[in-house]
Amino acid sequence: MIVRKAVIAALGAALLVVSGLSFYRSRHLREPLVAGPSVIKVLTLGDYFEGVRGTANDAHVYVLEGEEPGGTVLLLGGSHPEEPAGRLACWIFAENATVERGRLLVIPTANRSGSTATRLGGAYPPDFTIPTAWGGQRFRMGDRWSNPLDQWPDPEVYIHYPTRQELAYVDVRNLNRTFPGRPDGTLTERTSFAIMELIRKEKVDIAIDLHEAELQYPVISTIVAHEKGQELAALASMMTSAAEGFNIGVEYSPPGLHGLTHREIGDNSDAISLLLEAPEPFLDATRGRTDRALLLTGRDEFVRRAGERGLLFEKIDANGWPIDVRVGRHTSTLLQIFEVWSGEKPERAVVVSGIPRYAEVIAKGTGAFLKDPKEAPPARVNYE
Amino acid sequence: MIVTVLYYLLTAAIAVLLIRNFLKRKDWQEEVLYIVVLLPFLLRVLRLK
Numbered sequence: 001m002i003v004r005k006a007v008i009a010a011l012g013a014a015l016l017v018v019s020g021l022s023f024y025r026s027r028h029l030r031e032p033l034v035a036g037p038s039v040i041k042v043l044t045l046g047d048y049f050e051g052v053r054g055t056a057n058d059a060h061v062y063v064l065e066g067e068e069p070g071g072t073v074l075l076l077g078g079s080h081p082e083e084p085a086g087r088l089a090c091w092i093f094a095e096n097a098t099v100e101r102g103r104l105l106v107i108p109t110a111n112r113s114g115s116t117a118t119r120l121g122g123a124y125p126p127d128f129t130i131p132t133a134w135g136g137q138r139f140r141m142g143d144r145w146s147n148p149l150d151q152w153p154d155p156e157v158y159i160h161y162p163t164r165q166e167l168a169y170v171d172v173r174n175l176n177r178t179f180p181g182r183p184d185g186t187l188t189e190r191t192s193f194a195i196m197e198l199i200r201k202e203k204v205d206i207a208i209d210l211h212e213a214e215l216q217y218p219v220i221s222t223i224v225a226h227e228k229g230q231e232l233a234a235l236a237s238m239m240t241s242a243a244e245g246f247n248i249g250v251e252y253s254p255p256g257l258h259g260l261t262h263r264e265i266g267d268n269s270d271a272i273s274l275l276l277e278a279p280e281p282f283l284d285a286t287r288g289r290t291d292r293a294l295l296l297t298g299r300d301e302f303v304r305r306a307g308e309r310g311l312l313f314e315k316i317d318a319n320g321w322p323i324d325v326r327v328g329r330h331t332s333t334l335l336q337i338f339e340v341w342s343g344e345k346p347e348r349a350v351v352v353s354g355i356p357r358y359a360e361v362i363a364k365g366t367g368a369f370l371k372d373p374k375e376a377p378p379a380r381v382n383y384e
Numbered sequence: 385m386i387v388t389v390l391y392y393l394l395t396a397a398i399a400v401l402l403i404r405n406f407l408k409r410k411d412w413q414e415e416v417l418y419i420v421v422l423l424p425f426l427l428r429v430l431r432l433k
Contacts, residue, residue, distance in 0.1 A: 004415070005415060008412065009406075019433070024432055149431050
């Protein structure tokens with residue numbers, strides 16, 4: 001009996017080591033980002049609020065500045081790290097953008113803690129690779145919520161601060177449900193507060209949060225706009241749909257739904273808040289195998305069948321929704337927003353060049369716009 | 385922070401109970417069951433998952 005117990009215990013220990021190593025490596029995977037030509041400095045959220053300094057969410061803030069003065073735009077990627085098109089669009093901006101007027105602040109991994117875990121029971125891959133001419137760049141898969149290793153336990157009911165609106169318990173770790181945050185709150189609330197402090201201190205004109213959505217979710221392929229940004233969003237939507245080769249709609253941020261960036265940033269600062277959604281079949285509940293291929297191709301037989309039965313809010317066919325299409329939607333929509341804003345407010349203009357639009361991202365692939373960290377000066381390489 | 389520490393202590397206590405029950409079992413299927421149930425508790429206590 002002792003020998004049997006020893007054998008079973010050894011098998012258990014082997015499972016513990018194998019799974020533990022996999023989780024550890026996934027959590028500590030380093031993602032290089034080569035600071036582009038307009039990056040004048042790299043700060044962290046801790047520079048705006050001490051309460052997150054040194055934590056998992058002391059995220060990098062890339063400051064891109066033009067030679068001519070103008071306005072300031074903040075890009076948030078990775079509020080939900082399991083929606084990678086937003087993070088990749090931020091990578092493209094931070095590595096490639098030349099800012100001619102104004103400033104661009106880029107946070108590619110707004111909820112860094114959330115990027116270090118995957119969804120419990122979701123069978124997510126630990127990481128994914130974007131192919132490049134120099135071999136490929138690997139990214140953490142990430143989750144929708146902060147890692148429980150950084151914030152635990154969850155309450156029975158999450159009560160949003162300061163409105164006291166009751167939300168799902170797990171959303172206490174959802175960065176896009178904890179705005180405007182509070183200085184003495186949970187890690188996720190403190191992260192929201194730090195981003196709000198950045199917006200207030202840097203006098204941000206427009207804050208844009210980049211997301212992806214399942215096709216069964218009605219808020220998809222759209223710009224969600226705070227009332228302060230409705231005209232800007234409507235014009236950018238029309239320009240994008242007319243000129244970029246894809247359609248994007250506009251939704252108005254519901255005044256009674258709290259904690260989200262498009263509501264709280266607009267309500268609690270002078271900034272206009274917008275949120276972009278691109279389609280990501282990987283997130284659909286009816287999906288089949290949840291692997292790297294699904295994440296990158298957006299092709300899934302079960303989601304497609306759901307579409308044939310009229311159960312989705314966005315079209316899907318055998319081509320799926322490849323990552324390049326989703327990233328290109330974000331880059332083009334952002335450029336259109338900048339152009340409309342700069343036309344309307346020339347004294348607060350933000351003029352950016354060097355960013356590929358939708359058609360170019362699809363033609364060349366996202367990887368064509370990722371820089372090889374081995375070719376860059378070490379001082380220009382940061383790890384997310 | 386205090387609640388978090390209490391939860392880690394609870395998790396460790398449950399892990400110890402599971403190990404004790406594993407050692408007491410005589411049926412190999414129950415022994416395997418206890419080991420499988422034990423794994424997530426250890427992964428949390430070790431701060432791996």
